[in-house]
Amino acid sequence: MSLRERLQAIITEADIEAGVAVWHIESGRRLDVSGDVPFPMASTFKIPILATACRQLADGAISLEARVQLADEDKSMGSGILPYFESGLAPTVRDLLTLMIIISDNTATDIMVDYLGGAGVIEGYMRELGLTDIFFKWNCKELLRFAFPPEVADLPLEELVQWTTKNDIRRDGLVFSKGAENNVSTAKAMNELLNMMYGDLFPRDVRAVAFEILRKQQYTHRIGRFLPRGVKIASKTGTIGGIRNDCGIISVGDENHVILSLFTEWDEAPYWNKPAAHHQRVFEVETAMGKIGRAVYDEFADAS
Secondary structure, X not given: XXXXXXXXXXXXXXXXXXXXXXXXXXXXXXXXXXXXXXXXXXXXXXXXHHHHHHHHHHHXXXXXXXXXXXXXXXXXXXXXXXXXXXXXXXXEHHHHHHHHHHOOOHHHHHHHHHHHOOHHHHHHHHHHOOOOOOEOOOOHHHHHHOOOOOXXXXXXXXXXXXXXXXXXXXXXXXXXXXOOOOOEEOHHHHHHHHHHHHOOOOOHHHXXXXXXXXXXXXXXXXXXXXXOOOOEEEEEEEEEOOEEEEEEEEEEEOOEEEEEEEEEEOOOHHHOOOHHHHHHHHHHHHHHHHHHHHHHHHXXXXXX
């Protein structure tokens, strides 16, 4: 059975929709399963933000040591720790990029989007790189508002969080759209971006900063779920509703690296208020993602 066939079998067994792209860096071998299909990036859109920050670092437009003060209005719902900190805290740009990637801090993300010039600057950089299938329209706070009915979307953060304890989010909203009006990418386009970042797109010192951060990723239970101990992954996950994504570079060996972008979607609506069933379904989906990561690792384990 070919690797593509194994990946398709895992996807079918898990009853998920998926877009997968695999690129062995040293040999140039590529394959995909629905790699041209756009998916909501969820927090994997933080990779294009990191790339844009690297571009501005390389140009001398920003500094890793510059400090940006946290204000209450900066705080976004969702993942992260900055919403729990007092306003006035002044993390460095390096701190913000690290929080954005390794624990997917949405507040750090939105601060960085503004600091870099806004969503249009990030999408514009993707076009400059020739990446026409990566769309970035919204920061975290803006995007998450589309998950709620209009009558509650503008409630204060604390009230929105409380609302979700008794109500389901909008499953037909823009946040789940696969169109260019949302933050979307194909698996193949994300692989292209990661390959550029790993290559000579940036000076060596800037590249080192990006991958030092990506390798500190704290959420390694998807494509890294079943990899051997000690295998390094430079990656970013993404989660919203039934979207479960993971994109990164697996270091199979010192001179053996595989880029794997994996976007998945499953029907979460029947489970949102059934904790045990929801937990089981998430386990099944992330187990499938782990099987895909292991299948890709095994395919290239003996590559020179």
